[in-house]
Amino acid sequence: MSTVWRERLRADVPASLVVVLVALPLSLGIAVASGAPVLAGLISAVVGGVVAGALGGSAVQVSGPAAGLTLIVAQTVATFGWRGACAITMAAGLLQLLLGAARVARAALAVSPAIMHGMLAGVGVVIVLSQLHVLLGDAPQASALANLRALPGELLHNHTPAVFIGVLTLAVLWGWQMLPRVSTYVPAPLAAVVIGTAVAAFTGWELRRVDIPDDLLAFDAGPLWPDATAPTILAAVGAVALVASVESLLCAVAVDRMHDGPRVNLDRELAGQGAANVVAGALGGLPVAGVIVRSTTNVRAGARSRLSAVLHGVWILALVLAAAPVIELIPLPALAALLVYTGVKMVNLTHAQQVHQHREMPVYVLTLVAVVVLGLFEGVLVGMVCALLLSVWRLTHATVRAYHDEHGWHVAIEGSLTFLAVPKLTRALAEVPAGTPVAVELNADFMDHAAVTALHDWRTGHERGGGTVEVHELHHHWYAEAITGQRPPARKVHPTAWLLPRMHRAVPSGARERLTRGARLFHRHGARRVGPLLAELARTGQQPTQLFITCADSRIVPSLITATGPGDLFTVRNVGNLVPRHGDDHDGSVHAAVDFALQVLQVRTITVCGHSGCGALAALLRPDPHPTPMPHLRRWLHHAQPSLHRTDPHPTSPGDHLTRLCQQNVIQQLDHLMTYPPVAERVHDGRLDLVGMYFDIAASQIHLLDPHHHTFTPVSSPTPH
Known part of the structure; x- marks a missing residue:
């Protein structure tokens, strides 16, 4: 047999x-x-x-x-x-x-x-x-x-x-x-x-x-x-x-x-x-x-x-x-x-x-x-x-609302815009006073010819009367394609486009103005989507499953690359995603985060995530004879010296040397974590997992550490059905 x-x-x-x-x-x-x-x-x-x-x-x-x-x-x-x-x-x-x-x-x-x-x-x-x-x-x-x-x-x-x-x-x-x-x-x-x-x-x-x-x-x-x-x-x-x-x-x-x-x-x-x-x-x-x-x-x-x-x-x-x-x-x-x-x-x-x-x-x-x-x-x-009637209702249902706030007039449109929604659309557009600036926030999953024509005719008439109209489309560009006859050029996608619409306004130059604009976008579009979840988290408290240690690099967005949301990750960010050895941290911030994550939050996983092209680690490979006076940074980077020592000093190319250093640095920081007695105890008891992650920014590719062979393996995408 x-x-x-x-x-x-x-x-x-x-x-x-x-x-x-x-x-x-x-x-x-x-x-x-x-x-x-x-x-x-x-x-x-x-x-x-x-x-x-x-x-x-x-x-x-x-x-x-x-x-x-x-x-x-x-x-x-x-x-x-x-x-x-x-x-x-x-x-x-x-x-x-x-x-x-x-x-x-x-x-x-x-x-x-x-x-x-x-x-x-x-x-x-x-x-x-x-x-x-x-x-x-x-x-x-x-x-x-x-x-x-x-x-x-x-x-x-x-x-x-x-x-x-x-x-x-x-x-x-x-x-x-x-x-x-x-x-x-x-x-x-x-x-x-x-x-x-x-x-x-x-x-x-x-x-x-x-x-x-x-x-x-x-x-x-x-x-x-x-x-x-x-x-x-x-x-x-x-x-x-x-x-x-x-x-x-x-x-x-x-x-x-x-x-x-x-x-x-x-x-x-x-x-x-x-x-x-x-x-x-x-x-x-x-x-x-x-x-x-x-x-x-x-x-x-x-x-x-x-x-x-x-x-x-x-x-x-x-x-x-x-x-x-x-x-x-x-x-x-x-x-x-x-x-x-x-x-x-x-x-x-x-x-x-x-x-x-x-x-x-x-x-x-x-x-x-x-x-x-x-x-x-x-x-x-x-x-x-x-079910058929509900599907037809959804296909023909659209929400159209004209309102005025401290930023001016807005028309918010959501749903499927067919000829059946044209009366509702024109009634809402008629509420906008002539000669005023207005922003049309269009979140349509479909627009037929009648709806496009109604919106465009109103826009043309409003602009002839001295007003201005800005149409901001989320997801598909139904309106833009219909009036131009071609697809708009590819544009940079905002990493939070799934949550907030990408608005085609001039970006304010000042930092305060940019923050204010972002807050307004969140209040207008994001708060209603995540509001119930945040309210529940406010009531129950946070219960994250893992401590996520990563670099302060602005290109790394932990929730984006791990497909997580509010309440999932307890995150620590610092220059170089470094973990000082136990007893070798003068400011104690990482140690405090580890203690809180283990003793209070009872996390089951600690992940150290490095990334390609890390500027902090690149500084270790290019010593400057006339360094900018940054004593605190130089003192902090001494925690990465063991990573440099364990990296092959004879790389095939400078870029390859930095890649190897960034990956070896993740492994080294995991070793540093094991010097923390609470971490070592929980790992040995099977109550805690340590995970190494490396993110290739250019390729948008995540690699996970094989703990047995100390190599990073790319995570394969699911096969489409």
Whole structure:
């Protein structure tokens, strides 16, 4: 056996066993909630593992009956009967195969995440409302609203055994996470169902339990083409295929971020899901889709390849054949409690917060409500219409504001300027008095011909009336390109252009004027972007993760080259990014910063960042017989003398000598840091990392120090997708 296969077996076999412990109870519960035979959930778990696992495009995704399909399966069963639902599942699988062959899988990712999260949250609410009745020892009603209306009456009835088992199962599910060591080896769903089953068996209570046919081979639930109109059947097939495909592909993309193995092939994954649904429908199983809970469990358990998903299906089949009597001991209230727990988790507050941050909450809420009130297919349609309307609104929405302050008149324009925004634009421009200077701050992501014409006509008329107009564009030059017919020449980009617009005014000559101008720009454009973050930092205090020691050179902007923001770096800057040895610092400033960073801020990293062309170090290589009287600088630079001594004195060129000195200086300052007892203690204990960084200014290239070989390696840019 090859080494690769030995490593796969060593990782994938234990992972597959862990996934089984999660998949088995969920498969049973989803089958019950869907109104399908219990065995159908187990069939889909086996088929999803073996067929989708072997043929799909993801190395670690695990497929099976999904909670997100529960509502649509229940509706399909109610409309066409169970055998008709199996035929719908087969047809949906064939449609998925065709879509996979047509290589259109990525088109499914165009569905707004707000719709998918809203749909799953709505399904979660429906599952909770229906399974609460089962938990209370009764049968669910025909709709979510009916379940909601009947719930108070159910709560007043006395269903002590069922309620006790259900509540016990829920308590175990929520409390199991408080035992991290145990939950690592025994998943919460398995523990909850086992405990609930054990208590039910010990008490001997009469409860509804899982029912598996005695002769599994005689299970007669194959597909039977339903007696219904073609549009009704096609709508059901399309709904199953759409929801199963989008859920599987989104799950595959999410799981792909969690491992470092082969990347997912979405078209193959879609075809693999289609093949699994064809087989599942033919054998009498539920529709199959990628399941995030099982896939996440698989990755966290150390799975390396698709072998884990396939083996998990094999283990479930073996359990069904060998331990069916044990599975039949499981009480339905325990499975109902498991589904209530799953349904609550489907209303994911993290996803809702992300949707809110992207200002798509109306899509999420309307989809959720429509799924609960109208049904899954109708809810998705409502969500898609809402998302489309929101996109159109954003495309046509622009903010135009004319205002006057102590600096004169301004017109601030943001958003997409189309012909629909022209009335709003002209109304705002009309507020500017004739003959006055005005600055137009244009932050448009798009301008059509009508908007450009309206702005330019107003500008021409205003200037003819004795006024002046300056148009300052952020990002793309829509206006400048439209009126000149060509792209403006390349210009120097301000390093904070992402935060503040580059204004094309004459820069004031005085230092105070430059600072005042910068402050005004910050107040006008930057404060509203970073204001909430700064307010939060003012309330909570700073909690930086590292001490960053770098040169005072004005060309080095730490937050820019490290892509960090306020509150991330505790920064020390001095001439030459020097760290005096412990006890050899007369002013003590660096020592004070190190003490504060370690003792108060509890940083985990100290970075020393040097750079190319450092003037302070260049002075060491060019001793001037008549130096400018700078005694303090000469005294400070003696901390860099050890760096000069460790640098090769026979460089190939003067420029190469300075480069080597700048890099060796970083290594030397890291050595100086190790003379500080608190630093050495934390490094040896593994509580602190020392990092060396070198920034090549001309190439805009960051190099990191390899601590083992004492060489600097450039950081590669991410490969564009």
